[in-house]
Amino acid sequence: MEIxxxxxxxxLLAVLISFPTIAHAHSYKLGDIAVGHAWALPTQSVDGQLxxxxxxxxxxxxxxxxxxxSICTEIELRRNNRYDDPPLDQMALEPGRPVPMRPTARxxxxxxxxxxxxxxxxxxVILDFLNAGEVEIEAHVEVAPGN
Numbered sequence: 001m002e003i004x005x006x007x008x009x010x011x012l013l014a015v016l017i018s019f020p021t022i023a024h025a026h027s028y029k030l031g032d033i034a035v036g037h038a039w040a041l042p043t044q045s046v047d048g049q050l051x052x053x054x055x056x057x058x059x060x061x062x063x064x065x066x067x068x069x070s071i072c073t074e075i076e077l078r079r080n081n082r083y084d085d086p087p088l089d090q091m092a093l094e095p096g097r098p099v100p101m102r103p104t105a106r107x108x109x110x111x112x113x114x115x116x117x118x119x120x121x122x123x124x125v126i127l128d129f130l131n132a133g134e135v136e137i138e139a140h141v142e143v144a145p146g147n
Contacts, residue, residue, distance in 0.1 A: 035052055049081070050101075066127075
């Protein structure tokens, strides 16, 4: 019985230790800019939405100015999900202020998807920041947010 409990504790410890590694695998850093877990909802149309948190850990303002991916023809920076609102020219990143994204609020609109996004799919996106430059991230298609 004691051996079984010891094995259980070791297994639990191994799982708990691996969580930071798993979380780190879906986080990205480019200079002072940190980008968290990127996720998209499954789609049945030619457009989709991409979400991820960002924070500027530096002392100077930066901004997300563009994004691109091979899975769509265009990516727009959006303030909300209203189609009649124009896209943003940039998403400002004030020092120390997290920039969250979520459905119905700030997000990236994926226009002209080459195929519908299904749960379990992954795709890459290149984010272009005004000062920090470019970083390639991996996005995960999930039914519910994974962050």
